[in-house]
Amino acid sequence: MAKILIVDDDSYIIDVVKVALEIQGYEIIDAFDGDEALAKTIHEFPDLILLDLLMPKMDGWEVYEQLKGETKTAHIPIIIISALSEETSMPEGMEVEDYIAKPFEMNDLLNRVKKVLRKYERG
Numbered sequence: 001m002a003k004i005l006i007v008d009d010d011s012y013i014i015d016v017v018k019v020a021l022e023i024q025g026y027e028i029i030d031a032f033d034g035d036e037a038l039a040k041t042i043h044e045f046p047d048l049i050l051l052d053l054l055m056p057k058m059d060g061w062e063v064y065e066q067l068k069g070e071t072k073t074a075h076i077p078i079i080i081i082s083a084l085s086e087e088t089s090m091p092e093g094m095e096v097e098d099y100i101a102k103p104f105e106m107n108d109l110l111n112r113v114k115k116v117l118r119k120y121e122r123g
Helices: 011-023 034-044 060-069 106-122
Strands: 003-007 027-031 048-051 078-082 098-101
Touching: 003 011, 003 034, 011 027, 011 106, 027 034, 034 048, 034 060, 048 060, 048 106, 060 078, 078 106, 098 106
Parallel strands: 003 027, 003 048, 048 078, 078 098
Antiparallel strands: none
C-alpha cells in the first residue's frame, strides 16, 4: 500500500487524518514543520504528501519549492490542505495535485487521496 507523508503543525489534524488513512491501509509518516517534512521526504520517499501551508520554521510554500527543485523528489505528488483559500494562497506557478480547504470532510479527503494515487500508479 502507498506511503503518505502528512505535514501539519496541528497534531490534532495529523492524528485524525493519520487514523483515517491507516484504516484504509496506507502507511503514514508525519512531520510537524517544514524542516522535518524535507528530512522525512528524503529518508522515506513517500508516494504522496499532504502539505499544510502555514507552519513554523519553514512554511508549505518553501517546502514545495525545495521538493519540486530536487530531481529525487520533484515527482512526488502534493495535495495542499490549508485554512487559506486557494485563490489567495497559491503563488503563480505553484502546481499541486489538489487543494483541500480546512475544515474538510474526511470522506472527501480520502476520495481525493485515492484519486491522486490511482493517477500516479498508472503513470
